[in-house]
Amino acid sequence: MKRTLFAVFGLFLISLITGCGYNSMQANEEAVIAAWGNVESTYQRRNDLIPNLVEVVKGYAKHESDTLKAVTDARARVGSMQLNKDLINDPAAINKFQQNQGELSSALSRLMVVAENYPDLKANQNFLDLQKQLEGTENRINVARERYNKAVQVFNTSIRTFPNSLTNSILLHLKRKEPFKAEEGAKVAPKVKF
Amino acid sequence: MRFLYLKLLITLLLSLLVVQSAFTLEAPPLKGRVNDYASMLSPAAARSIEAKLAAFEQETSNQVVLLTINSLEGDTIEAFAIRVGEAWKIGQKDKGNGVLLILAKKERKIRIEVGTGLQGALPDITAGQIIRNVIAPSLRAGDSDKGISSGISAIIDATKGEFKAPAVAGKAAKNKKSNKYGTFIALLVVGTIITAMAASSSRTAGIMAGGVSLPAAAGIGLGAVLWKLGILAILGGAAGFVLYLLMKLFNASGRGGGGSGWGGPTIFYGGGGGGSSSGGDSFSGGGGDFDGGGSSDDW
16 A cells, blocks of 8 residues: 555656646747847848948949948947857847847938939849848848747746746746847938938 | 536547637638639639649649738738748748748738748749749739739749659658557547546446556557657546545545546647648648748839
8 A cells, every 4th residue: 555655646746847847948948049049140141131232332322421331330339249148148138239230220221211312223133132132131030039029928927937936946047038129220210311 | 416527527628629729810711722812813823823833742842822812901011921921831841841922912012931941942032033023014914813823933943943742651651640649539538438437337446447548548549659648648647546536535425537637638739730731622731930031022
């Protein structure tokens, strides 16, 4: 009889471990890390496009050196950021990342508005292709950001709900992750100078 | 009272089957390879495109799907397209080789949404060129049959060499795997019913049946591969047993066995997914994924 009781108790213990969220919370964190990897690589993809774009625009719109410089500077700021694995655990670093990328977004959108004034540039096949690539990349960035936010939401919920919260505070000590806020830089209409 | 528990159990099992339905409010139901909700195609053109795409999937396993809608209702075509991609899961699961051609009639927008596996063969630039040089001119001229079918042909030409359809053996193995799940679930349900029936006749019989039938069902149904689910089912049996002991404490008249529903829930999550189409009448996405790549333009 004693042995049966032990067996039942053992099974009960196993069910406790699978039910405490120890594994699922870590799986959720890995999902956040993977989603962040996609965010970074889509932004990197945009960074890689910029030199070509600037080169093509330069050939047709020499007088827009201010706009071009703004793009190059913003890109340099993005490039100088230190990106390491701990970034997603640091809300301040995430905000900084978002701010720099937002500035680059608005500098780029100003450049595309300026380009509208140059019919020769707009007819250039090279420019059209780059424009398509940039559009596709911006769209990928949106999708990656949205998916990152979803993964963060799942993770944050999983570490806050019972009994996972208990497991986390005792064993895992995982920190809440910061989602992206709605992009302000991209929504700001480019200023028109007279 | 006895039947009340049985009823509860059955309701629980049934409700678990219904749970998995995501919010696909915006993406219309997938009708086939041609989803002409805006009636932009003549019946003959729709049939020939459908046949062409079916043959293309047979040959390469690439899934190309057309969707026309009347209006975007204020949404952007990019956001709509990714939702459709996520809902329909066009393309094979491990290849991501799906392409969506979406047209919004009122807004005069075209989008080619390219699955992650085909972005090498059909990059954004090529997708943009297909829209700009092939589809849009015909649509502007009012010939949507020609615009759409030549656009589909251009997509097929671009993505032709990327993948080959797997040999038939691969597909048979896939089916076998899903059958295993089926057997397991069936055995689980049978085990549950037997347990409940045995419990209603005698207490000890209930315990015996509950203890033996569920792990047995798990073992037979799953084999060594899906041992994880088997453990869960055994845990379910144990939970049922504990539940029975508790009930016995509270209620002297007692009823046996029962439980087992606890092992059940986890199984149904595994059952989803999979299931690619192999031509014929029914068509469904194979689990492909999209990352927002592709191109869009006006006509």
